Amino acid sequence: MGIYRYTIRRLLQAIPVMLGVITITFFLANAIPGDPVQILLGPSPSQSEIAAIRARYGLNQPLWQRYINYVLGVLQGDLGRSIFYGERVTAKIAERMGPTLLLMSSSYAFAILTAIPLGVISAKRRNKPTDHASRLVSLVGVSTPSFWIGLMFILVFSFHLQVLPSTNLVMPWANPTEIRSAATRLDVLVMSARHLVMPMVSLGTLQMAALTRIERSSMLEVLSEEYVQLARAYGVTESTILRKHAFRNAQLPIITILGLQLTSLIGGAVLIETVFQINGMGKLIVNSIFRQDYPLIMGTTIVFGVVFVVGVIVTDLSYAYIDPRVTYDEVD
């Protein structure tokens, strides 16, 4: 089966999952106590005004009717209108998507780029000091609350050393003319990198540690495989073995984990966005829960669900790309 058909099939399979996500979030969000209209209108609204607002948000209909309308709306790409902002949910999410995706992808990049060498070195020098050190780092890494790392970073690097900014993430794609003290694209990129480094490391540490552990054990397993011995027996150098013969195989478990870890990455992003005042989806959803802005709660959760499902499909596709044994029929 071709990659396109496979992708389409996976997307089709994702439909019931997404429907489930929509259903769960719809009923959960609607079960949140408190009347959003009350919050919207403030003290002493008139009856007719309440009625008008209810009609506007479709709250005057029975729950099942609203559910059906909502699902139909989602199918047409309409996630409703935020009660707090009065804006379309899709517009609000589009506005907040950038920082979150930037944060998540840079954290993943950080995690992968540190975990792979660390895991490989660890496996190569098994039970040597380097290995012990790397294992200690990963053990502590998976056990430290990410937000605490973030707080300590701010204290040390922003307050005491004053070398890194702690808030107001600058997007690398921001227009240089709109950014204070930035003249060129390069300035913006440098600023963005300086802003990103602390949130990225705080969020990425857990992933980095988890991946290092997997990389190490996976590498150890591959290095004891017979085909690696065979390569040695044919005079292939150790570095070539690591780089070529063992490396690719050892990445297979990593790829699977990358897809599944997305959910913990998203959870971490909620905290890290709060710590570093990053104006992304994580902060949006926490605030929406506080404000009982449930169209926004639902919309954000659904979008996160899509991010996750797409992430898993992408990892499966790359799995099939790396491992020829897996055909697109078999991946599931």
Place this chain on the structure above:
Amino acid sequence: MTDPILEVRDLQTHFFTADGVVRAVDGVSFEVYEEEIVGIVGESGAGKSVAAASIMRLVEDPGEVVGGEVSFKGEPIVEFEETEAGTRRPTDAMLSNREMRERIRGREIAIIFQDPMESLNPVFTVGGQLREFIEINRDVGESEAREIAVEMLREVGIPEPRERLDDYPHQFSGGMRQRVLIAMALSCEPSLIIADEPTTALDVTVEGQILEQVADLQEKYGTSFIWVTHDLGVVAEICDRVNVMYLGQMAEQAAVDALFHDTRHPYTDALLDSLPRPDRTVEELRPIAGVMPEAINPPSGCRFHTRCPDAREVCRQVNPDARDVSESDERPHRAACLKHEDVFHEDYWSSPPIDNETDSGFAVGRTDAGGSGDE
């Protein structure tokens, strides 16, 4: 006869585990001459594969070659010398890892592993893997390596080899993969190929075909083989000379006919008795009593005495090395058994027999092993 191309003397390979030192190979000597197929036979755990790996210096952590000599065409692959402190250390002359990699592995000695399913890297094409090894070991360019690969695949009986180069290992059957591995070994044009149970994982018909093919190819290319197996039937089919290993040591070494027809060691006898043969019924088959003790705690004296039907008290005390027990007109025939009293000069025949037959070999083996451990 000319000089042997490979000479192994008193090779010792130990594994240093948390539970103690495992003497997987404990003083093994043998040699391989040009254009011959030498068998190494033994039960699993006898140390055959470790011995084979030791020759290539491919023993993995926590294993280590700790003593003895291996020389290949006069080059010291393994060579130790005594230090003043009484410990052993590799000599300066011993080939460095780099020399091993660049001059010996693949180029001079190639290896074929037991499991064709595990020996090929699943994420690279068969052609890619072949080509890489050919390029490394024959100093040829990419396209030439490709031609050699195609030629060699055809040689080992893979149909449409050119098309199949771009296939991945999982697209080949087990037998086909083993042929690929054989092609891989041959295509590097080594002087010696170590085949570590290459046909064990295959079914009998495929095994037969491959053995035949190997025999033909061996003749054609004049390559020497070390054929590691637990199957005396295979040995009988293709080997010129045989080494029988038991618990890290050599039990008997002889030309193949002599071994089968003029067996000089009780262990070989037992092995032969356990071999199903067309001229015997199932009832006549006699499996070897008991299991092989673990190499971490070998019995004292002759290692086989716990299971040996001919064991006597002296066998508990004296561990015989393999010595030439051949008649003067014969080719060399070595055996490590004290019953050749004329060679070993121990009072075997006057020593009281140990009764291994009545009790289960397992129980006796354990008691004796325990007893000897206390001594």
Place this chain on the structure above:
Amino acid sequence: MVALGLAGCGGDGEDGGGDGEDGGQLTFAQAKSPIEFDPVVLNDVPSAEVAMLVFDPLYGYGEGTDLVPQIAAEMPEVERDAQRWVVPLDSDATFQNGDKVTAEDVKHSFVAPVEENTENAGEFNMIDEVTVVDEETVQFDLQFPFGAFEQYITWEIVPKSVRTDNITYGTETDEGNTIVEENDFAQNPVGAGPFQFVEFEEGNYVRLERWDDYWGDPMPTLQEIEFRPVEEPTTRVTTLQNGENDIVKTVPPDSYPTVENMDDAAIEEVSGVSYFYLAFNCNEGPTTDPEVREAVDYAFSMDNAVEQFVEPAGVRQYSPMPEVLVEDWEFPIEEWQSAHNERDVDQAKAILDDSDSVPDDWSPTIIVPPDDKREQIGVSVSNGLGEAGYEAEVQRFDWGPFLEKYVSGDPGEYNMFTLGWAGSPDPDTFMYFLFSHEQIEVTNGTFFRNEEMNDAITTARESNDMETRRQAYVDAVDIIMEEKPHIPSYNLKNSFGVSDRVSDFSAHPVDQFSIVSGYNNTSVQ
């Protein structure tokens, strides 16, 4: 006359602030992100802080709580015993789109909150009619004589045509209010203030730049202001320390020494017109009994709590009247202060144990908003009651749920709560909203009913005679101090951590801060 004089100097200011002099760019860390900039609609501090620079009010404040005409040409003419207020407008006043500020715009600014029933509607429910006398004169007719009205005409003026053109109106409700469907004006405000709106990204920044054609005086020195929300107070202090922001709002009490010890920053502060308090549920439950409220006052030490958790960011306050008002109105603060009980746990325990209203296993609920200081006050009360043998639970809620709960009157939700109120420099803005019966369930969560007190508040509200009003307020506060529906707690300072790069920035008791005014003009190096 003063206003005219100022307007006359406008030309000079313009020259001074022109392209020749660059007063720099200011970054200002707010405590939260603004949401919208339509003064008719907005009802949160961060939005108001930005809007006050884009819009000029009819009257502004001087350095203290004194009123200064801004778009108005002079102080209003008060007629018919303060039931009619006539305001002449400054003929120079111009909106940023070049349109003149007219009486029609002023009228719209005052009637729109009621017509659209925005959250600010309550502020103007005393207005009977706004009349456009001529293009430069507006007349307000009130439903009753209302002396405090001058505090309400500090309202910011919006350009009617621009605003209404950018709003999509929906249906009219039964009460004659109009529902607003979309309000683009709130995202693209145009006012008559010294700064022009440039760009806004919710949660990220608001950018304003100097309006070089500002009609008023003085012309700001600052070229540009960027507001950034930094919600966490410690992080705000951090951004001051590492230079990310030039000014940070609200220095938390524990960070005072930290900011004071910074080499290149200082604290700028002024007492605010605000009042923070502990209130009781007088609707239902044991706290309806004045004795129980008395006992709670005995059970803990508000002095101690304020000293530990509020100072130096605020000061102890003994009545609902903030310091400024006590001074201006010469209220008998010593007398009120003496109504406060010193901590006496035994006394509290004795009262509570003997009281018929208090069950033996009474476990009161104290709800607090998401603010550390008010939470700490709540915990102090809880600890005090615990020592008296009654385990109280402190529940911290976010603003949404909190605002919903504290006006429910349900003792299952709360027996006590801590809250604060920021008003204008007139006692009415505190007394009416916090204690009048009319505001019960709206902004008064005590449900405390006392006709005498309510009458006094109404009398004071509907009068223009200073002495009558003062006496009425004294009477009302006396009752409050006696009956204790509230235990007054503290007055918060409007405090800012200000980098040394910034000069001539000023904290303000009512407006929070002043960037540019008759007495200051902020600039950044």
Place this chain on the structure above:
Amino acid sequence: MATTGSTSDEVLDTDEGVGEADSEIESRVGWRYTLGQVKGDPTALAGLVVICFMSGLAAFATLDAVVFDYLSEYAVFAQFGMRKYWIAETFWISPVKEPLGARRLLPPAPLDNAYGQGTWDHPLGTDDRGRDILVRLVYGSRIAISVGAIATVVGMVGGTVVGAVAGYYGGWVDDVLMRAVETLYAIPFFILVLSFIAVFGRNLAFVMVGVGIASIPTFSRLIRSEVVSVREEDYIEAAEAAGVRDRNIIARHVIPNSFAPVLVQGTLQIGTAILIVAGLSFLGFGVQPPTPSWGQMLSKSRGVMIENVWFSIWPGLCILVTVVAFNMFGDGLRDALDPRLKN
């Protein structure tokens, strides 16, 4: 089911007996072996020691904070003066109330800061209300350990049931259940728990259940794959052939035999749950004050981080050490159960 119940139960009796004995022997042997392995693993042992220590503290805190509180309602106990935090207040210092004239934000004993010199009365310093940090850490262990453990048990039980049923029946049951689990997985767990708390309130019980539910996918996937492989083994087929009912097969044979990896995952999951709960507390969704919890202490310390960083460091370290311990023990357990993975 009801009508055929009696007969099949009879059939079952004999079979059950056999099956039970078998699996018990098997698991007992397995346990002894596992424990033996763990004993030889210093890291796992160290983890176990820390876990036992923290659990001991938590048990003590639960006794003092919960059991005594409950008993104090009975006159029999109340007359001894038994009450909430009795032990702490009698022998040491109250974990929830600051003493009169308490000094806030003191540093650990030998140090000093803007608030004064640390004293040995408060070896780790005092918090934002002047309460002793050490005693609050001790009592905070209760929340961390109990929430971590209970949430994990909820997830484990839920996940085991779902995974076992899906794996055993296969077919459409499997499809439906696994799709449902995937759905649960597709909603980021943090958001799931947050909404769960928003719906049901900030009760600790709901936090535990919420975190538990959020971890169901992990367990159900794990046990499903185990079940699928165990199912193929002979003794299940034998039981099936003997007419043992499905649910009994699952309960008595399949689950016990698939339990090892679930236990390993469970140990690791407790650590994860502790981290999640700390994160929730940080956002303000934890236990209500004044009940001490590590996450809440961290959250409170944020406001005075610059002035007294120790208030932030201690609870952070407690979380770190506890989670490290669970990870070390979990790793050791896994190595013991699956020596192949051992390094």
